[in-house]
Amino acid sequence: MNHQWTDRLSEYLDGELMSAERDALETHLAGCAHCRDTLAELRAVVARAQSLENRAPAADLWPEIHARLTVRRRFSLTVSQLLAASIALVVLSGGGVWLALRDGSGTSDPTMAAFPQLVAPAGTPVAWRARTDMAVAQLEETLAQNESRLDTATVRVVRQNLGIIDRAIEKAQRALQADPGSAYLNLHLAQTMRRKIELLRRANALAVAES
């Protein structure tokens, strides 16, 4: 086998050799059965490639696609709106944790000095939970509207993690029903809610980056 020519057979087949090279290769082919056979095989590979049949996916992907089309034209937040909403909700979540921990004393916390609106009284665990639930719901709605900007693998990971967090929240809430005054359980629930908000915020930020 003459590798010098064998390696040029595809270019010859595709009509990409200069005329002098093509003439030289054709001279070689006339006397080399091996290269003629190889050329015939390469020609058959090209024909096979062009005759490959398309096959529909085994599973119907439309329901998942349709679910993610969402309301492209009905509702669309601007980038700055999305980021502002995400940041505000994280701050609100942080305030919720702080309010849950401050034990109703009204003691000021230097780390919250930049957010005086969160240091307002009336911060009972019930109140911050109501506000945090509302914030989570809003952030979830925002993500639902913008989820189509994320790729499928990312959506799956986000959903899996949200599922894990939701199960943890549910457990904490059940435990709190039995022991409402537990500082540990209140803190645990607040931290878990914060994780959820942070995940939603990150997913929204990613959606913004992908848009």
Add this chain to the structure above:
Amino acid sequence: MPRQVLEADVALAASGDADAFERLYRAHSARVHSLVRRMLDGDEADDVTQDVFIRAWQKLGTFRGESAFGTWLHRLTVNVVLARRKSVGVERGRFITDDQPLERATGRRETVELSMDFEEALARLPDGARQVFVLHDVEGYRHEEIARMLGVVPGTSKSQLHHARMALRRYLDR
């Protein structure tokens, strides 16, 4: 499906009609999924096909009708696949350096030869060589276009195509 019907569905889908977009999905999903499956690992094909149609829905407003919708969607598919390739980062031995890439992939020549059909053999080529082969021989792109898309020189595209063809010769009848 008649071309005029598809064109009407493209216009309807661009205005937000999800039913029309479903008809476009039904008409084009096999071609898109097959292209994705041949360019990437098979287990990614469903996810990436979804991404292609979601991206198409988002970008339908930019479709000007200068080419057929199928051509536009095909190019979009290639772009999504190549973006996926970049985002995943690690590729399986990207290019072929000899004529036995399939045997090296498994280390069991006889078993491989006996069990694989042409599409399976294609799927086992190193990623870069497989993508060159699919883009050139299956999809009809030219080496200059492929080189631009993959970020290589045309000579690399040509040599990888040749190696891929040489490797696939023995799977012609399967």
